[in-house]
Amino acid sequence: MALVNSTEMFKKAYEGGYAVGAFNVNNMEIIQGIVSAAQEENAPLILQVSAGARKYASPIYLKKLVEAAIEETGLDIVLHLDHGEDFEICKACIDDGFSSVMIDGSKYPLDENIALTKRVVEYAHDRGVTVEAELGKLAGVEDDVKVSAKDATYTDPDEAVEFVERTGVDSLAIAIGTSHGAYKFKGDPKLDFARLETISAKLPNYPLVLHGASSVPQEFVELCNKYGAQIPGAQGVPEEMLRQAAHSGVCKINIDTDLRLALTASIRKTFTENPGEFDPRKYLGPGRDAIKKMVQHKIKNVLGCSGKR
Template sequence: MPLVTSEQMLLDAQKGGYAVGAFNVENMEMVKAVIAAAEELRAPVMLQTTPSTVKYGTLETYFGIVAAEAEKATVPVCLHLDHGSSFELAVQAIKAGYTSVMIDGSHESFEDNIAVSRKVVDVAKACGIPVEAELGKVGGKEDDLEAEADTNTDPAEAKEFVERTGVSSLAIAIGTAHGFYAGTPVLDKERVSEIKKVVSVPLVLHGASGLSDEDVRECVQRGMCKVNFATELRVAYTDAGKKLLEEKPDTFDPKKFGTVGMEAVKKLVMERMKVCGCDHKA
């Protein structure tokens, strides 16, 4: 089926008490693997690209690959711009055919974050495209942005932010980080429940690579409707290639590396979808 927006799938997740898995993809193989996992589990799915991925392959190229694969799928597939770093990039993604965008103004002041998010919403809404924004700082490193993980989202600010921007979903900071964790992350899960009470739109969990299944499940129970996975997919893909080289050092066909990479990513994505509870929801 053609690409769909994230709006309905996240509202369905909010109503149904589960979360949609959102997976960062870097190439055709990862796209195929994620969609194959969604098909097998009958799960709605979001595929996302970050600014550095887009810089590597262009918005148009990723749109072309994902749209072609989604066309063959029988489950809803959404293509999302993850961590859109500017108003311009968000608009370019919409023009390229992306069906969901994020504007990340979390490193700006509260008022500047509202201003840039509102600006993106104004353009996106006119095109029927939902917008995710981020409030508070999710720590770690995402692309070229580094943040300290000690600025968790304030519920009152979250309420005001959503009301003033009109965003469709909100990524909140509860002590998660991008990339892998150095120690065991201490999550403020109670904060998810507090924010859910005052914010009407679906909430998004960033930095889920490396969290325990229990942590993710509890965050979903408390109100997270979208969970992002990036780093661990890259690792699974690359490790499969390394293993193949160790076992068969004379391998030279890129398709062989792609095949083992796809298998590893598909397996991991299916595990994560089950933890999010979105299997059999399409």
């Protein structure tokens, strides 16, 4: 049981044709719900912290909560920075004891993204920390990530090869049609599997990452709708598409919006049925259970990593 980097997790995931869930965390109940699900499913686990969560909860609180989860469950857990926007935040998280970081230079031209990523990789690798980067731009809004649909661009396969070779980065988040936050689109969602297969063929045995993979199960959609937590017009990426991606070189799938909706719907349910409730344990406890149920669903039915720890 330890805080580990992602190297061995991704190697096993690639060889096994499944993906590891990277679940965003903001507080104790979310961490407890996620970790309880992973323990029960005997699944590999990445807990990731966005810049917004880092500001909200403080890095030291989040790290200590993760350490407590490791001690209580015996799980190996990757603690990952999600969407680090510059070298300084990546360095700070590495110095704070994170075992993995993401440097997101996707807003920059290719050479500038490469230079920034390489700088983070050199600092991280000297300290046993793995690095994720991003090439291509996903549309959508989530925490500090804001990209309009017109500015979204798919990942170029040849650029992906050049990027990995020049930076030495450990994993690469690619843009093939997913969207940050609750997925909004005109018509049916489409993932560019031909592009994914080309990138995977050009980068054999290399772990790819999907961001923006929101996909709320029907049971939770109905719960969200009933208690007013669903975002109007939002629709997730079909889960069968995510399962297909996990068989095509995607070793990590980020999951955040689904957890927020499950937690919020549960809390709204409590207050709707018990308007006078004021004990946080009475609404955060069921919220924690909703998180656990959502994560178990993802592990078993989407990621395919149940029993893979």
